[in-house]
């Protein structure tokens with residue numbers, strides 16, 4: 001803190017939602033701002049026994065005092081946005097930038113056929129076609145949509161004012177480094193850059209304003225859709241290891257592989273990472289399930305963490321040990 005960017009270092013689904021919700025609860029975050037592509041994201045947050053699947057709103061909503069913003073670089077599906085505002089009962093603290101582009105039914109249709117559906121295997125949420133229309137300067141913006149009017153606010157101004165007055169601000173990235181249109185496994189990637197620099201640009205924060213970049217990894221790698229995945233396991237083998245996951249947005253089986261140190265190192269480079277988080281430590285080391293204190297971690301889990309640190313060159317500061325936001329070991333005071 002005060003201004004922290006959280007991004008994923010693999011192919012998405014590493015548990016950004018979980019890590020962000022932990023930080024929001026622990027660090028007195030005043031403003032959380034969603035960056036990234038749009039509702040193609042699926043962030044899972046579990047707090048006080050309840051599970052939330054978010055596609056538009058910041059995962060920091062668990063902190064009831066936190067202002068929840070969506071930056072102008074993000075695409076908005078008004079139906080999904082309004083549903084989430086209603087189901088989280090947070091209308092009084094949500095703000096949307098008037099320059100967010102709006103996903104329309106024809107974008108979704110275009111995303112669910114042809115190359116995008118069959119070869120790239122996108123999430124079908126309309127984000128690629130909408131970003132294409134935006135580049136062609138013919139997308140509609142949030143300021144043109146009557147139902148969004150009451151939420152509109154100058155998001156870059158709010159975020160920069162919070163940073164300048166020394167408040168804790170979280171910038172929430174989406175997808176993963178290797179799904180980036182620039183740095184990922186093109187053409188098997190999403191429709192824009194999703195590294196930390198892009199997340200800052202999405203919300204109108206300049207590079208000199210950022211204090212920390214947390215790169216989130218999972219204890220193993222997963223990816224959904226097409227594209228390369230080194231050392232990919234069969235679905236049967238993934239299930240045997242407890243790595244058999246089903247995607248939040250699309251319900252597809254996630255492909256799985258062991259932790260990839262080389263990719264992780266490159267992700268730290270591309271994002272300018274200052275700290276790393278590793279989620280699902282309990283899946284690799286079941287004896288760590290639900291552990292919240294450093295002293296209760298097993299030796300083999302700590303050995304894995306040290307190995308990751310020596311390979312990626314930055315400290316691992318947060319470890320996820322279960323789905324609850326607070327099932328986290330916080331090593332920040334040890335580094």
Ligand code: IMP
Nearest residue numbers: 012040041042121122123189190224225
């Ligand atoms: P799109 O972002 O829907 O265009 O999909 C492009 C590629 O990125 C596909 O392989 C998707 O499965 C993948 N993708 C997009 N968003 C996410 C995400 O939030 N988690 C994981 N994969 C994603």
Ligand code: MG
Nearest residue numbers: 013042043248
């Ligand atoms: Mg996800």
